[in-house]
Amino acid sequence: MNYEGVLTKMQTENGSPIQYYLIFENDFLNMNQLLDKKLSIKFLGYQCLNCKLQKKIYRQGFCYDCFFLIPQAADWVMRPELSTAHLDKEDRDLEYEKKVQLQPHIVYLANSSNVKVGVTRKAQIPTRWIDQGAHEAIEIVEVPNRYLAGITEVALKEHVSDKTNWRTMLKNEIEDEDLVDWRNRLKQYIPEEAQPYFIERNTETNLEFPVLRFPKKLKSLNLEKSPSYEGVLKGIKGQYLLFEDDTVFNVRGSEGYVVGLTIN
Structure with a gap:
């Protein structure tokens, strides 16, 4: 074929x-x-x-x-803390930016090669975790816009990685982690603006790859x-x-x- x-x-x-x-x-x-x-x-x-x-x-x-022209490749895509649609401020295309940035976002922990923090739109759960090769993941915070998710990620990555070692992930040289415990330990580092959105009770999601x-x-x-x-x-x-x-x-x-x- x-x-x-x-x-x-x-x-x-x-x-x-x-x-x-x-x-x-x-x-x-x-x-x-x-x-x-x-x-x-x-x-x-x-x-x-x-x-x-x-x-x-x-x-x-x-x-x-x-x-260098389209909004889908703007800096805020990779660095959500740079989002400005909540201020009604345009970067490249305000209509597109409002559509993407002003919707529920999740700050999460995922374990693919190690425990890492990340951000994605709520609608992209669990797709984002699958794309990263995470065998387990958990939501920490659900906020109403991308900016709040971004500043939360920036604060948390002072205490947990925000990178995946793709080689370790593909070799499957990984260990299970207690992500509920990680979530609870990291709560104290969440910025004040995002504290009301902390997810108190949930369990980790496990993923099985073919x-x-x-x-x-x-x-x-x-x-x-x-x-x-x-x-x-x-x-x-x-x-x-x-x-x-x-x-x-x-x-x-x-x-x-x-x-x-x-x-x-």
């Missing part, structure tokens, strides 16, 4: 295990069904996810020009340097495909790449 299209991050459906779907313009694949099958990936070019032009991807699936075998010595596939690859799919975790020869491929990190995919 042959498929061709522009890569975007895999869509997911929580379950036991999580279901992964690769979506192309005219086709979609349930990636779980491809476990233990040989896949061939061929790099064919670029297509910016915003302007749709065949221009080299700069970051996040966007070409250079779009990355992996037959975890890699031992990681080899990251870069399609620009290696435009053709073939391997047996052994697992999916986060937004990575894990292959039998320890090659790992970050689908989300390759958004905007046009690929040909052959299933043998």
Whole structure:
């Protein structure tokens, strides 16, 4: 079977295990069904996810020009504490910024390689945790806008990591943590403005990824340097495909790449 299209991050459906779907313009694949099958990936070019032009991807699936113009790639996306829509202040597109920033947001703890703090829209739970490859996670605070979530994250990351070690996550070299205990210990560091939104009573969510075998010595596939690859799919975790020869491929990190995919 042959498929061709522009890569975007895999869509997911929580379950036991999580279901992964690769979506192309005219086709979609349930990636779980491809476990233990040989896949061939061929790099064919670029297509910016915003302007749709065949221009080299700069970051996040966007070409250079779009990355510095569109609101989807503004600084507040990666640094929510920079959000200003609650002040009626525009960054790049106030209508878009109000739509995204002025909705319930969650500050959470997730354990993928270690316990880390993060921020996401409430509507993105548990998708955000799945994308990060977290095997357990818990909500700490639910606030009405992105700014409050951002300043809470900034305060908490003085006491807990805000980064994931992707190599540790993919090797599954992880230990279970008591996230309820972590949540309670971190409460004292939540900013005063966000204290009323602390979640007193909840339990952690556990996530199961479709992996037959975890890699031992990681080899990251870069399609620009290696435009053709073939391997047996052994697992999916986060937004990575894990292959039998320890090659790992970050689908989300390759958004905007046009690929040909052959299933043998």
